[in-house]
Amino acid sequence: MDMNVFIRDIPKAELHLHIEGTLEPETLFRIAQRNGIKIKFDSVEKLRQAYRFNNLQSFLDIYYEGAGVLQHETDFYELTWEYLLKAKDQNVRHVEIFFDPQTHTERGIPFETVITGIYQALSDGARDLNISFCLIMCFLRHLPESEAMETLLQALDFRDKITGVGLDSSESGHPPSKFMRVFEKARNEGFMTVAHAGEEGPPEYIWEAIQDLKVQRIDHGVRALEDKSLMNELKRRQIPLTVCPLSNIKLCVFKNIREHNFKALFDQGVCVTVNSDDPAYFGGYVVENYLALQNAFQLTRNDIAQLAMNSFNAAFISQDKKDMFI
Numbered sequence: 001m002d003m004n005v006f007i008r009d010i011p012k013a014e015l016h017l018h019i020e021g022t023l024e025p026e027t028l029f030r031i032a033q034r035n036g037i038k039i040k041f042d043s044v045e046k047l048r049q050a051y052r053f054n055n056l057q058s059f060l061d062i063y064y065e066g067a068g069v070l071q072h073e074t075d076f077y078e079l080t081w082e083y084l085l086k087a088k089d090q091n092v093r094h095v096e097i098f099f100d101p102q103t104h105t106e107r108g109i110p111f112e113t114v115i116t117g118i119y120q121a122l123s124d125g126a127r128d129l130n131i132s133f134c135l136i137m138c139f140l141r142h143l144p145e146s147e148a149m150e151t152l153l154q155a156l157d158f159r160d161k162i163t164g165v166g167l168d169s170s171e172s173g174h175p176p177s178k179f180m181r182v183f184e185k186a187r188n189e190g191f192m193t194v195a196h197a198g199e200e201g202p203p204e205y206i207w208e209a210i211q212d213l214k215v216q217r218i219d220h221g222v223r224a225l226e227d228k229s230l231m232n233e234l235k236r237r238q239i240p241l242t243v244c245p246l247s248n249i250k251l252c253v254f255k256n257i258r259e260h261n262f263k264a265l266f267d268q269g270v271c272v273t274v275n276s277d278d279p280a281y282f283g284g285y286v287v288e289n290y291l292a293l294q295n296a297f298q299l300t301r302n303d304i305a306q307l308a309m310n311s312f313n314a315a316f317i318s319q320d321k322k323d324m325f326i
């Protein structure tokens with residue numbers, strides 16, 4: 001069987017996916033028009049051409065602007081549903097979706113509008129597309145901890161719909177320790193925890209995510225390779241990394257895919273998973289991320305199967321459910 005087909009058809013879970021990052025230019029234009037919002041770019045092509053980034057911040061500036069077209073429950077529904085159709089095509093069986101409530105509540109969109117639209121699409125997807133799901137609410141780390149705390153309090157009204165909390169946005173200068181209290185409260189309320197760390201930031205930020213925030217997974221974490229004792233800790237405790245190869249290339253974390261440290265992490269026995277991060281902006285969904293790695297590192301079918309298995313093992317699902325997939 002052709003490797004492309006093998007990668008497409010193998011059941012997989014996606015664990016690092018920002019729903020706002022699945023907003024394709026076509027959808028962005030359609031929703032903007034419907035909501036009477038003017039876009040700086042006069043065509044889909046021009047907008048897509050603007051998707052050239054030199055670091056995380058240059059991407060975030062465009063990403064937050066794009067998310068500004070989302071206003072109504074149906075906008076969030078449509079966004080999520082379109083992603084699920086892509087996931088279905090790529091045989092993604094389980095998704096753990098990040099959303100950034102503060103990106104929307106800061107613009108006056110109610111928390112309830114955001115979560116209801118996203119959750120309805122995910123529920124329909126579970127029923128009609130057979131894709132199971134979890135929702136992870138991320139705090140924007142460039143904002144003060146007090147605002148993250150307010151967001152957590154708002155989320156308590158939707159407790160049954162949210163599995164975990166995460167930490168995203170501009171990493172440099174915003175260490176995980178800044179959010180110690182809000183993560184402590186989240187854990188006490190029964191939420192799972194994850195955090196972006198070691199994407200651009202130093203290995204110390206990964207240590208802080210593990211020790212201060214007590215996360216179950218690290219999002220990105222590629223800079224762990226710079227710290228031998230951290231690598232030992234990740235291996236010993238089998239703390240998964242949700243790696244996003246195409247994202248790392250687009251944001252210039254690595255010069256090109258062959259320079260990516262994925263293979264070193266994988267060969268050293270870290271529980272690595274492959275994910276798409278913000279696929280509408282980074283040029284590929286999860287299959288394209290697997291394919292990029294397979295091409296660059298000549299991965300075997302066994303390697304691909306191991307990565308797919310890791311994705312279920314690292315998921316926030318019961319052992320029984322993992323056993324059904326693996």
Ligand code: ES4
Pocket residue numbers: 018021056063168169170196199247277278
């Ligand atoms: C993100 Cl790639 C990345 N890093 C940090 N925060 C983010 N939010 C959306 N994509």
Ligand code: ZN
Pocket residue numbers: 016018168196219277
């Ligand atoms: Zn991310």
